[in-house]
Amino acid sequence: MSITLEGLTEEQREVVSLVRQFTDEQIIPVASELERDDIFPDQIVAGLKELGLFGFTIPEEYGGLGLDLTTYALCVVELSRGWMSVSGIINTHFIVADMIMRDGTEEQKQRFLPRMATGEMRCAFSMTEPEAGSDVQAIRTRAVRDGDGYVVNGQKMWVTNGLRSGLVALLVKTDPEAKPAHRGMSCLLVEKQPGAAQDGGLTIPPQLGKLGYKGVETTELVFQDHRVPVANLLGEGEGHGFxxxxxxxxxxxxxxxxxxxxxxxxxxxxxxxxxxxxxxxxxxxxxxxxxxxxxxxxxxxxxxxxxxxxxxxxxxxxxxxxxxxxxxxxxxxxxxxxxxxxxxxxxxxxxxxxxxxxxxxxxxxxxxxxxxxxxxxxxxxxxxxxxxxxxxx
Ligand SMILES: Cc1cc2nc3c(=O)[nH]c(=O)nc-3n(C[C@H](O)[C@H](O)[C@H](O)COP(=O)(O)OP(=O)(O)OC[C@H]3O[C@@H](n4cnc5c(N)ncnc54)[C@H](O)[C@@H]3O)c2cc1C
CATH class of the missing domain: 1.20.140.10 (Butyryl-CoA Dehydrogenase, subunit A, domain 3)
Known part of the structure; x- marks a missing residue:
């Protein structure tokens, strides 16, 4: 049995078939070995870039393929058939692209989407904290406005792509007294260096050891008086992060x-x-x-x-x-x-x-x-x- 492609347009069929072929030829033969040694699949990521998968749903005007969620989901089926960790590398990237496309200012779209579409800038999505997962409104990470920036303090947990990403969509509290709590939450687009070395109050501890889902890293992020420009508040105004x-x-x-x-x-x-x-x-x-x-x-x-x-x-x-x-x-x-x-x-x-x-x-x-x-x-x-x-x- 293989996933059938009936009901799809010619373009959708072609894209899904291409990703299926990529999975069969480039992912399945190497997945078990890379996973056993917990090695990040650089070669596969290069292939995903070539296929344009990092810009899958990003509109063409920002350098992406401008495809729909249905086609994307069918491609994720194929990639996960090969190795679930590969879909993990693009999942948080895709979520952040979706958020910027829907809620970002035009300036933010121009600044981030073209680099995201090529995969030059990859993204992480960070809500969870050591003491708050399902109960998102209980997060404690705080961002305080100070001139043209926010000063961020707090700790995030389970950040997939936390190490190699260049942009993190970070959920913070800008008004901890707000009732209900979600009205005091905002999303900051935190730019960082891919890799462990960071400047200015952001620390990335060694990646978390996991049962599976290896190859792709999952990390903590620790913010200590880390400054983020006000221009990186997603959308217009505070209070919409949740x-x-x-x-x-x-x-x-x-x-x-x-x-x-x-x-x-x-x-x-x-x-x-x-x-x-x-x-x-x-x-x-x-x-x-x-x-x-x-x-x-x-x-x-x-x-x-x-x-x-x-x-x-x-x-x-x-x-x-x-x-x-x-x-x-x-x-x-x-x-x-x-x-x-x-x-x-x-x-x-x-x-x-x-x-x-x-x-x-x-x-x-x-x-x-x-x-x-x-x-x-x-x-x-x-x-x-x-x-x-x-x-x-
Ligand atoms: C490998 C990995 C990668 C991850 N990547 C990311 C990421 O990239 N970004 C990110 O933000 N997060 C990420 N997460 C975090 C993940 O989303 C959370 O672990 C998840 O939301 C659950 O939160 P928790 O672990 O705090 O469990 P808890 O919220 O503490 O839940 C513990 C148990 O209680 C149950 N429970 C809680 N509340 C209720 C309720 N009201 N009614 C009934 N049962 C309830 C839960 O279902 C669960 O069974 C990742 C986690 C893992 C393991």
Whole structure:
């Protein structure tokens, strides 16, 4: 089974096929080795730049490809089929591009988007803190206006691309007394040097050790009287940061759903191949009904999550509200990804536990999708809140 491309335009088909080919030729053959040694995939990133993927949804007038979220999501499925960490390198970049395109001033668009479109400047997205993840409004990082700049103090946690990025969309409190708290939150576009050495009150501690999702770094960011120019406040005026980040994360959720589909798809490909090769009790295990039931359920779940993901992406592309749909797609695709990977692991028997087999990596990567861009519990709250708002008495 491979992701089918029916219902897409000629251009969408071509782009997705190109990324599929890139994944098969450039990512899958090297992913396991790079991941084992936690090596950043410079060569793959160079290829992504060449394909224009860093400017995927950025309008052509700013140097991007100007493509839609649906095509992007289908490309993320392909990249994640190869290695989930590769989609992690572009995910936060894509969210920040979306935020600048929607909420940035014209000056900010001109200043950042062209360099982002080529991948010369890559982006990170930072809300989470050591003591506040799901409860975003409980963050403590503070930005105080001082002349033509903000002075930032605080600590951020779990910043994917925190080391190599050149721009961080940073959620801060500009008015900690505001009630409700989200009205006192703003987003600063923090420019930094890619790499560990920073000037002026920004420290990047050594990257966090992780179960999976290796190759791409996840770091803390520590701000101590770090100055950010007022011109880098996203949009016009303070107090809009929470909404800006939430809108960014909404497209991010479609992206995580796409990752779920991609990782699950790969787990299925490995399982259906292995089930036909491995024999037990005198025949390939694929001939045992117990294994066939597993394969049937796996493929059905993947197809259902693919359709949910496409439905959310298409709604967003049509300019319709899609918070409920993006939440559903993220919730379902991440949960079934975890289940499908586990089933593939079981089909591999003892070999699934061996580092020699690709499923071992998928088994460690999949759980992140249950947590990143909002946990499953938080998705359910978002979905229920949206449903209640759409169905008042
Ligand atoms: C590898 C990795 C990369 C990440 N990258 C980024 C990044 O680039 N940028 C960024 O900002 N963040 C990032 N994160 C952070 C991630 O978004 C948070 O971990 C996530 O939102 C959960 O927050 P938390 O870890 O503080 O858990 P908590 O919020 O402490 O939640 C703990 C548990 O309580 C549950 N819970 C919390 N509140 C409720 C409630 N109201 N009802 C029911 N259950 C609840 C949660 O579902 C969870 O099961 C990353 C995390 C990881 C692991």
């Amino acid at each position: 909404q800006q980040m939430m809108s960014g994360i909404e497209v991010g959720r479609v992206n995580v759903a796409a990752r779920g589909v991609g990782v699950a798809q790969r787990a299925f490909e490995l399982a259906i191949r292995y089930a036909q090769e491995r024999e037990a009790f005198g025949k390939p295990i694929a001939k045992h009904q117990g294994i066939q039931f597993k394969l049937a359920e796996m493929a059905t779940k993947i197809e259902a999550s693919r359709l949910l993901m496409l439905s959310a992406a298409r709604k967003k592309d049509a300019g319709e509200r899609s918070d409920v749909e993006a939440g559903m797609a993220k919730l379902y695709a991440s949960e079934i990804c975890h289940e499908v990977v586990e089933d593939s692991f079981r089909i591999h028997g003892g070999y699934g536990y061996s580092k020699e087999y690709e499923i071992e990596r998928l088994y460690r990567d999949a759980p992140l999708l249950l947590i990143g861009e909002g946990t499953s519990e938080i998705q359910k709250l978002i979905i229920a809140r949206g449903l209640l708002a759409r169905n008042p008495l």
